[in-house]
Amino acid sequence: MGHASKRLVTNASRLPSVSTSHLPKFPPREALFLRDQEIPQPEFEPEVWASLQPPPPSALSAFASRIGLSSILSTTELIQQACTHSSFVAFHQHHYPSEPAPISNAQLATIGNSLMGLFATEHINATYPYLPTRVLKAAITAHVGSMTCASVANEMGSAPLLRWHRTPNTPNRPGILHPDALSSIPRAITALIYQKRSLLSARKFVHSYFLTREIDLRGMIKFRDPKAALLEMVAKFGAERPKSRLATVISIFLLLRETGRFSRAPVFVVGVFSGEDQLGEGFGSSLKMAEYRAAEDALLRVYLTRTPSHLVQLPTSTFSQNPGDIFRMAPEGEYIPPDLVASEIMYESSGKGRAAPGVTLQG
Structure with missing residues (x-):
């Protein structure tokens, strides 16, 4: 017996034995065709x-x-x-x-x-x-x-x-x-x-x-009008009405960032503030797009606040x-309930109520 044959036999002897009693008999009886049967099988x-x-x-x-x-x-x-x-x-x-x-x-x-x-x-x-x-x-x-x-x-x-x-x-x-x-x-x-x-x-x-x-x-939330939704959310929390601080040369203290205003590819960075607190920040190739993204970022920052x-x-x-x-x-067991937070904007959960302006759900 060669070395390969001996190795095969040795490895096979180490394998655990598996009972075949659970295996069904094959071919089964219904698969067999008997010539003398009177009633043909399906x-x-x-x-x-x-x-x-x-x-x-x-x-x-x-x-x-x-x-x-x-x-x-x-x-x-x-x-x-x-x-x-x-x-x-x-x-x-x-x-x-x-x-x-x-x-x-x-x-x-x-x-x-x-x-x-x-x-x-x-x-x-x-x-x-x-x-x-x-x-x-x-x-x-x-x-x-x-x-x-x-x-x-x-x-x-x-x-x-x-x-x-x-x-x-x-x-x-x-x-x-x-x-x-x-x-x-x-x-x-x-x-x-x-x-x-x-x-x-x-x-x-x-x-x-x-x-x-x-x-x-984040991909589950999409806002049709994030500015209106942000105004309603801030009013619910009782904070100061938010405003967008656009990057301008005149209001230097309100400047965030901008580049290429008169070029073919400008970039504007807009921040949304409530009082002295910055709620969100967004960028875009136009001021309108940057405002939209800044308001959306502010909403997502609140809704996706995660507890440690x-x-x-x-x-x-x-x-x-x-x-x-x-x-x-x-x-x-011991349970310490968390502090209650303000309820969210009406999201038309039942499909019949009034949804907040500019709010929808994706996915």
């Missing part, structure tokens, strides 16, 4: 047969270990339930009516979706206290929405374990696509962590996988860290 579809087979237990256990939840997802049945979408139940019963129906993650995904919305809402609201309501809703969707959950599930490596079935659109409900079914896995896992551990453990999981992602909040991470207080921190649900009697 045509065998290998894609449908493959989608009906459960994932191997080794893959389920590896998935739980990969995301660091092997102690919570302790059984393969629990992991398989978390990876089984509700659309798969009817699909399985249609092809195997005599077998018991698989357990789906429908209830777990509903609970997990509510928990993720709760964690995202309190985190964003505590981190950005001046954020307008509609932008807050958009930020929550960006953090824990369906597309984000599907992306996180892909990063976890749960796509091969998903059991689902595509359904078309109906008058009563929209169709189910692959991202919709895939997004149910992180939600179901969040609910399982809450049931097996505690609410704070579920919050830690959501913070680790979802809320630590950077979201571009060590000062962020979350209401769910009052719940117990012991295992169990939140409805049992347990000692409450």
